[in-house]
Amino acid sequence: MATEQGPVRGTVTDGLRVTLGIPYAAPPFGAGRFRAPMPAPARDAVRDCTRFGPVAPQSAQLPGAPAWRAGQEDVLTLNVWSATDTSQPRPVLFWIHGGAYTFGSSAQPDYDGTALARAGLTVVTCNYRLGFEGFGRVPGFPDNRGLLDQIAALEWVRDNIAAFGGDPGNVTVAGQSAGGGSIACLMSSARAEGLFHRAIVHSVPDAFFPPEFAERLTRQVAEAAGVAPTADGLLRATPAALVDASDRVAARYADDPDSGFLHYDTVLYGPVLDGELLKRDPVDTPAVDAAAGPVDLLVCHTTEEYWLMHRVGSMPPVTTDDGLDRFAADYGLPQGLVAAYRALMPGAPVLDVFLALAGDAVFTVPTVRLAEAHARAGGRTFLSRFDRRRPRPDGEPVRAWHAADVPFALGTLDATGVDFLTGGPADAGDHALSRRMVDAWTAFAATGEPGWAPLTDPAAPAVHVWDVPDDRTEGASPAHALWHGTRMAPPSLP
Template sequence: MPDSPVLSISSGRLRGVRQNGIDRFLGIPYAAPPAGRLRFREPAPPAAWEGERDASAFGPTAPQTVYPPALAPYLPSVEIPGADALTVNVWTPSDHAEREPLPVVVYVHGGALTRGSAALPIYDGASFARHGIVYVSVQYRLGQEGFAVLDGVPQNLGVLDQQAALRWVRREIAVFGGDPGRVTAMGQSAGANTLTALLALPRAAELFDQAVLQSGPLSAQPPKRAGRMSRAIAKRLGVPATREGFAGVAPDDLAAAQTAVSAGASPLGRGPSVALAIGGAAVPSDPLAALRSGAGRGIPVLIGSTSEEYRLWFVPGGTVDRITTATLTLARLAARVPKRIIDAHRRRRPGATPGELLGEVMTDMLLRGPTTRFADGRIEGAAPTWVYEFRWQSPVDGLGAAHAMELGFVFDRLDTPDAIALGGTDGPRALADAMHGAWVSFIRDGDPGWERWSARRPVQAFDADGGHIDYAPRQDELAGLPER
């Protein structure tokens, strides 16, 4: 059996890598490089090539800067130079040709729409391929290249990239042994945010058949608000907030300017940030509003978050310790959060600091509250919904059950540097078995193995014991919570 498998797709022949019963085909273009005349344009079809294309290494990463010093120890970065950033990577069982068509999962990485890469070790797809799943990871445009709000530029280009990648999967994945009619789209953080926008589209079922949404906001911002970052960068660089103005700035310089502008923001939401903008073909309306009005109800969804999302934003750098009772009160009043909700959080965690209480409420407003409203709106829908909460607390630097902590368990990759940086070296094996097994079951069979959402509000709580159902947890904290 050769060590370098060769397959033919519509663009040409690919030579991948075979190892331990799994074939990898990396850096496959699903669209043309977004450079030159194609910069700040909708994704264009990739060019065909002659002969065999080497598919043994990841393609270039989207232009970005590393995480700031407080976060860098926990969130590693990968930089691969080059313009050909719109690529996918495929892992498939080496004997796929001898099997019936296999289920497919397409993973969209997070990184606040500004950072991240499919090339991070934690996103290796071998753990899914070992279970008879064809795994695909996607690179897409980030930051101003993918989410600038500019005159003459389509909004949310990074989401349009993902649409193009998912259509590529529908067309090409059968060559890799995948079933184009059994595609699960899976994303975390910003990746879940963008997939929520796709789920809300009238033709979402043309792109995927199921969705996994991990710790992702479910909404977008009006263009004026979403465009604050682009306007601030334009002012900083002395260029107009237009395609022509930004196209005259090198991608790395744009990323650096964005980082400089972001330095003035805070975890409390002050300052400009990169966000999905409502309007245009990619995000025609606010995703959560569309979903609550019936969009996507025919598509099964597995959705959830970690129990202490805020700790990744508040603990590194010491923000959690600088928030006083007065700060908490002012933030509560500004967000119109009733005092009884703070009291409910304090009852559950009587020793919590003002910073921890504020973080809990922010997590509820950004993630848990919208998730509950989303799931409630689908109870009578044609497709089921399953909700989870990841509760295992990392011993590393007070991070607890922070944002992104579940990734090593979902991917069954606890031994990677990425996972160890967040969770240490002793993550519970039973939890990894339970979470990875549930995700595999959902992708393969359409059911993660616990009770679907109903009026009883069952939540699968994942902890060191492997998981159990809680019914309607945190209802005293979520009842009456203002909508953002």
């Protein structure tokens, strides 16, 4: 296949062409470190694109995915699943992976694009800079480099996807968690205007940081790395050193109950409200293209978001009433909200109340607020919730927790590592649900219609609920009204 940077060669199987590890920008190290992405070098030779490219610097090792190794620099690559018959342009779905803006990659098995490509889309997934390399604040260098990478990848799609049979005039961006938060940022930024036409966002985290938070965090990470918090000092620190320093700073917050909100959720990095790329909180900023008006938006969250964090031990459990009150204070939540959740869950253990409150605060409410703001601005908005739950033989329920919806929507239920997210091997009902979600995503990307009515009254939203054996429509949850006018306090560091 021909690209503007030079020819690439992938593999062909059963009518699909899979092209992996295509550079969309130059390696962001050396002279390009901490800078906006630079163009990928042109070449005449055919590039072998039969394997995923290296992942961005991180310490995570995820099932079935490659680990980052020091010295791997060509991390700004993307992957394309396309039909071998390119005579009829297909809608494009551009997937942005999650991972707390700190870990993950497009090489994760549950992000495989085969099912969506077989359903009729051209699918693109990409890597972008993470952690300090992507979102740390460096004096004299641009903020939000990870978002700038995503914009560069979308520009590559605009300029090259027609050669793969994709329609550059019909691009849908999709992502979950940090990927969904990234899309909220792209929707609100003029820099991404015109690069996509619809958006699918799942579980948007309320993790958009003021500059002073990012600056103070830079000082802490630099101190942990043994360098000055200046451009020269940070450039002297290797990527591995900054990954290690970030992990140690996060661990310190996790171990300190007096460290505020980061004690519960040690996500150090996220988009910075820098006044340039991001002028306002993107959750409340409608996505309006100056020429075309609002983009179409499909949002989803899960019923029990924060149970995943409890299951993997990424946050300390809150099991006492005093601890629950302290959590609310650390997050800037009104005391009345805690009492209201207790009333909604009579007799429930404190841990269950905490997980419901935390999941709504961090994921559910920002996701729904984005949908409501978009609808009020005149955008066609579709709201959904993932509620597939079931009992297990050991008595522990399979929960509709954070990220459980992703393999259903991408059609990757049988991928390596997915059984942890989904609570075990998929059964016939699960596969039927996955087909419905794949079909909804495909239809939305093609036509803007996922199969249910758009949101018409933000004050009383109708929600499409994904479930087994059948989907249903519900009104807002009882907790919805409790959050009216409530926002978490802006993050700060002790």
